[in-house]
Amino acid sequence: xxxxxxxxxxxxxxxxxxxxxxxxxxxxxxxxxxxxxxxxxxxxxxxxxxxxxxxxxxxxxxxxxxxxxxxxxxxxxxxxxxxxxxxxxxxxxxxxxxxxxxxxxxxxxxxxxxxxxxxxxxxxxxxxxxxxxxxxxxxxxxxxxxxxxxxxxxxxxxxxxxxxxxxxxxxxxxxxxxxxxxxxxxxxxxxxxxxxxxxxxxxxxxxxxxxxxxxxxxxxxxxxxxxxxxxxxxxxxxxxxxxxxxxxxxxxx
Amino acid sequence: xxxxxxxxxxxxxxxxxxxxxxxxxxxxxxxxxxxxxxxxxxxxxxxxxxxxxxxxxxxxxxxxxxxxxxxxxxxxxxxxxxxxxxxxxxxxxxxxxxxxxxxxxxxxxxxxxxxxxxxxxxxxxxxxxxxxxxxxxxxxxxxxxxxxxxxxxxxxxxxxxxxxxxxxxxxxxxxxxxxxxxxxxxxxxxxxxxxxxxxxxxxxxxxxxxxxxxxxxxxxxxxxxxxxxxxxxxxxxxxxxxxxxxxxxxxxxxxxxxxxxxxxxxxxxxxxxxxxxxxxxxxxxxxxxxxxxxxxxxxxxxxxxxxxxxxxxxxxxxxxxxxxxxxxxxxxxxxxxxxxxxxxxxxxxxxxxxxxxxxxxxxxxxxxxxxxxxxxxxxxxxxxxxxxxxxxxxxxxxxxxxxxxxxxxxxxxxxxxxxxxxxxxxxxxxxxxxxxxxxxxxxxxxxxxxxxxxxxxxxxxxxxxxxxxxxxxxxxxxxxxxxxxxxxxxxxxxxxxxxxxxxxxxxxxxxxxxxxxxxxxxxxxxxxxxxxxxxxxxxxxxxxxxxxxxxxxxxxxxxxxxxxxxxxxxxxxxxxxxxxxxxxxxxxxxxxxxxxxxxxxxxxxxxxxxxxxxxxxxxxxxxxxxxxxxxxxxxxxxxxxxxxxxx
Numbered sequence: 089x090x091x092x093x094x095x096x097x098x099x100x101x102x103x104x105x106x107x108x109x110x111x112x113x114x115x116x117x118x119x120x121x122x123x124x125x126x127x128x129x130x131x132x133x134x135x136x137x138x139x140x141x142x143x144x145x146x147x148x149x150x151x152x153x154x155x156x157x158x159x160x161x162x163x164x165x166x167x168x169x170x171x172x173x174x175x176x177x178x179x180x181x182x183x184x185x186x187x188x189x190x191x192x193x194x195x196x197x198x199x200x201x202x203x204x205x206x207x208x209x210x211x212x213x214x215x216x217x218x219x220x221x222x223x224x225x226x227x228x229x230x231x232x233x234x235x236x237x238x239x240x241x242x243x244x245x246x247x248x249x250x251x252x253x254x255x256x257x258x259x260x261x262x263x264x265x266x267x268x269x270x271x272x273x274x275x276x277x278x279x280x281x282x283x284x285x286x287x288x289x290x291x292x293x294x295x296x297x298x299x300x301x302x303x304x305x306x307x308x309x310x311x312x313x314x315x316x317x318x319x320x321x322x323x324x325x326x327x328x329x330x331x332x333x334x335x336x337x338x339x340x341x
Numbered sequence: 342x343x344x345x346x347x348x349x350x351x352x353x354x355x356x357x358x359x360x361x362x363x364x365x366x367x368x369x370x371x372x373x374x375x376x377x378x379x380x381x382x383x384x385x386x387x388x389x390x391x392x393x394x395x396x397x398x399x400x401x402x403x404x405x406x407x408x409x410x411x412x413x414x415x416x417x418x419x420x421x422x423x424x425x426x427x428x429x430x431x432x433x434x435x436x437x438x439x440x441x442x443x444x445x446x447x448x449x450x451x452x453x454x455x456x457x458x459x460x461x462x463x464x465x466x467x468x469x470x471x472x473x474x475x476x477x478x479x480x481x482x483x484x485x486x487x488x489x490x491x492x493x494x495x496x497x498x499x500x501x502x503x504x505x506x507x508x509x510x511x512x513x514x515x516x517x518x519x520x521x522x523x524x525x526x527x528x529x530x531x532x533x534x535x536x537x538x539x540x541x542x543x544x545x546x547x548x549x550x551x552x553x554x555x556x557x558x559x560x561x562x563x564x565x566x567x568x569x570x571x572x573x574x575x576x577x578x579x580x581x582x583x584x585x586x587x588x589x590x591x592x593x594x595x596x597x598x599x600x601x602x603x604x605x606x607x608x609x610x611x612x613x614x615x616x617x618x619x620x621x622x623x624x625x626x627x628x629x630x631x632x633x634x635x636x637x638x639x640x641x642x643x644x645x646x647x648x649x650x651x652x653x654x655x656x657x658x659x660x661x662x663x664x665x666x667x668x669x670x671x672x673x674x675x676x677x678x679x680x681x682x683x684x685x686x687x688x689x690x691x692x693x694x695x696x697x698x699x700x701x702x703x704x705x706x707x708x709x710x711x712x713x714x715x716x717x718x719x720x721x722x723x724x725x726x727x728x729x730x731x732x733x734x735x736x737x738x739x740x741x742x743x744x745x746x747x748x749x750x751x752x753x754x755x756x757x758x759x760x761x762x763x764x765x766x767x768x769x770x771x772x773x774x775x776x777x778x779x780x781x782x783x784x785x786x787x788x789x790x791x792x793x794x795x796x797x798x799x800x801x802x803x804x805x806x807x808x809x810x811x812x813x814x815x816x817x818x819x820x821x822x823x824x825x826x827x828x829x830x831x832x833x834x835x836x837x838x839x840x841x842x843x844x845x846x847x848x849x850x851x852x853x854x855x856x857x858x859x860x861x862x863x864x865x866x867x868x869x870x871x872x873x874x875x876x877x878x879x880x881x882x883x884x885x886x887x888x889x890x891x892x893x894x895x896x897x898x899x900x901x902x903x904x905x906x907x908x909x910x911x912x913x914x915x916x917x918x919x920x921x922x923x924x925x926x927x928x929x930x931x932x933x934x935x936x937x938x939x940x941x942x943x944x945x946x947x948x949x950x951x952x953x954x955x956x957x958x959x960x961x962x963x964x965x966x967x968x969x970x971x972x973x974x975x976x977x978x979x980x981x982x983x984x985x986x987x988x
Contacts, residue, residue, distance in 0.1 A: 141877060143873065143876065143877065146873070146876060148800045169376070171375065171376075171879040171880065171881055172879060173879075174876060174877055174878065174879035174880075175878070175879030176879075178877060178878065179873075179877035181870060181873060181874065181877075183870060185868070185870035185871055185873070185874040186874075187871055187874065187875070187889050188871075188892065188893040189892070197875070197878065197880075197888065197889075198878040198879070198880075200888075201875075201878065201879070201880045201881075201884045201888065202879065247874065250874075250878065251877065251878065254878050254879060
């Protein structure tokens with residue numbers, strides 16, 4: 089792998105209570121690329137994703153061993169500010185979850201909590217972020233309407249815009265299209281490709297075509313283990329493991 | 342590169358410290374300040390919650406401790422099954438059996454009257470009424486749940502007892518029957534409202550499934566919808582029972598209060614005395630620390646156990662429904678309304694399908710044609726609504742028509758003269774505002790902080806569950822028990838005397854559980870995904886709560902607060918031994934002076950001052966207007982809130 093690494097895990101193990109959800113995951117996520125994580129339901133893809141910005145801290149019963157490095161820094165280092173980590177590593181969820189605020193306020197929320205209060209700066213961040221998520225043209229005349237009045241696909245792009253507004257380096261996406269129709273899905277996939285110019289995107293997906301279409305690298309996970317990680321073309325055309333091949337050819341899953 | 346697309350490149354201009362190339366992720370200065378605030382708020386909420394929870398446990402422990410004394414003094418068996426309650430006789434007797442019997446009899450007959458009428462009304466509103474009708478009748482009936490019990494008692498005492506005396510040719514109308522009818526009227530709005538929610542939440546598909554099999558609307562209601570909503574309807578009835586058992590003032594005013602067991606047991610014209618009525622009558626005249634005093638605490642503990650039984654029954658019913666859904670947080674009994682779907686309708690629909698099929702194969706074997714039985718059933722249902730509305734209409738009409746005549750400038754702004762037979766009720770109006778204002782000032786911040794702490798900061802551990810159970814217990818506890826606690830703890834033990842502050846604290850303790858409960862409900866209704874969305878942007882816990890969770894929860898919290906205000910303004914039992922005096926010319930000049938209050942004024946005028954009918958009506962009218970305005974506010978807020986969230 090020639091690309092530089094932004095996120096790196098070494099021997100990462102995670103338990104939810106008694107359940108060993110991630111087993112010895114060692115992975116390097118290349119910078120400014122789209123990395124897809126695929127695998128059957130319950131294999132730990134989403135759990136792994138949530139490790140990257142320490143969202144699993146919110147689950148009381150979770151326990152982690154191993155190391156996660158972000159730009160070479162251990163994110164579990166007690167000196168690290170977890171809030172700053174989440175600022176740098178944004179996340180978009182499976183179901184669009186806009187706040188019950190206006191479109192504008194949804195985007196401005198992030199910068200505000202990180203200390204931006206100047207109206208001009210906020211206006212600018214809102215516009216840039218909405219443009220970044222290819223939503224600006226659709227909503228520029230209705231910025232102060234409730235975000236919940238948008239369609240599902242628009243809501244999801246709003247959530248992407250919202251995460252862009254705090255200036256992240258990595259965007260984690262947890263099955264961002266699973267609640268959307270094919271047209272909205274196509275728009276999001278297109279957006280993901282464009283986002284990779286400025287950001288590193290890690291996407292969890294159930295949809296193998298989506299992984300094949302939109303990602304540069306793919307990791308296949310099964311029962312909490314990372315079975316194989318390689319370039320997307322390699323994984324889909326010439327997988328190294330039989331398990332991977334069986335999965336992507338639809339023999340199980 | 343796409344136009345205007347490189348956001349991170351421009352971020353440096355936005356004016357907050359950001360060096361993309363920095364090797365350190367954290368920005369110590371902002372991070373430290375933010376973490377400090379987050380930490381401080383967490384601590385603050387913790388102490389607020391601790392204070393509220395300590396208060397809740399103090400009440401329970403205090404009641405149990407003094408109630409236990411009577412068990413030591415008379416023995417548990419004598420106390421519970423003793424056939425005579427006569428604490429002031431030469432040979433004092435402390436047997437609560439007649440009181441328990443009285444409570445059970447009054448409640449049972451009230452349910453016999455209230456349940457069919459309520460369920461009929463609920464079915465009517467949910468299934469038969471036109472949309473426009475539904476949106477009028479439902480809030481109207483809910484509004485009536487807010488009428489203060491002393492107003493019902495007033496109505497019962499001046500009209501109902503008379504009617505019963507004349508109609509049945511009895512020496513006195515103050516009787517078991519009268520108490521039951523009055524309690525039925527009071528319980529109907531509660532039962533109807535909750536049962537209607539249950540019926541309305543039976544999924545449409547079940548109804549359509551049944552209709553598609555050729556069942557009539559009535560067959561569908563009877564065999565699919567009502568069975569499907571049965572758990573919710575049972576919970577509604579149980580909560581109605583709770584309301585009936587906990588009622589003090591209305592019962593006290595119309596049941597005659599003789600501590601006897603009716604003989605024969607079905608003699609509905611016999612006077613009876615309830616547990617709550619006993620407390621209402623005797624707290625004022627008891628000597629601190631005497632056996633009688635302990636016996637009253639024993640009565641309060643019995644009430645506490647009855648409340649516990651009712652709560653547990655409601656909980657069992659709701660968890661049985663929710664059991665299959667595996668909700669991560671335990672559902673309180675108050676959530677009956679939201680928890681009613683599931684399994685039961687499936688079974689009901691299957692049964693209905695087979696029955697309809699049978700019926701269709703033997704169309705001549707039936708007693709009545711389905712359309713005729715439907716017509717009969719709908720007639721009865723409509724009749725029950727008509728009765729409910731007529732009764733409630735009569736009460737309102739009576740009080741409004743007679744009360745409005747008493748209203749004058751002097752009545753509203755003057756002080757009472759001649760034991761309230763003349764002059765005005767201004768000190769009572771102002772006193773009510775003092776009491777409610779003080780109660781809110783304590784309970785609102787404390788209750789909201791406690792709920793936020795319980796929901797946002799704690800996991801569902803056994804400790805939290807027991808705290809919730811304690812809060813629930815007090816939420817359903819009769820208000821007179823708070824009166825007893827306030828009297829014993831604040832007035833006597835702490836030594837405030839009968840004073841404004843004792844009343845304010847008693848009322849705030851009474852509404853605290855309600856505020857905690859409703860705030861918890863409101864917070865719980867905010868989906869976890871919103872919290873996650875906020876955390877994922879790097880927000881702290883407090884930033885997330887303050888900016889993402891609280892704003893949409895506010896209408897729900899607000900509704901709870903308004904309902905508490907209405908309750909605090911209308912309650913008599915908690916203040917009559919802690920704060921209220923009758924007929925004072927002046928407003929209290931300090932917190933340690935007693936105060937007049939509308940409900941208590943009405944109570945005394947009605948029960949002990951002959952010849953003050955006009956003033957009674959006037960006071961009832963003002964009290965009614967005040968409380969109903971508050972409730973109307975709550976209903977409007979909730980409606981707007983519903984519309985906003987439906988979107």
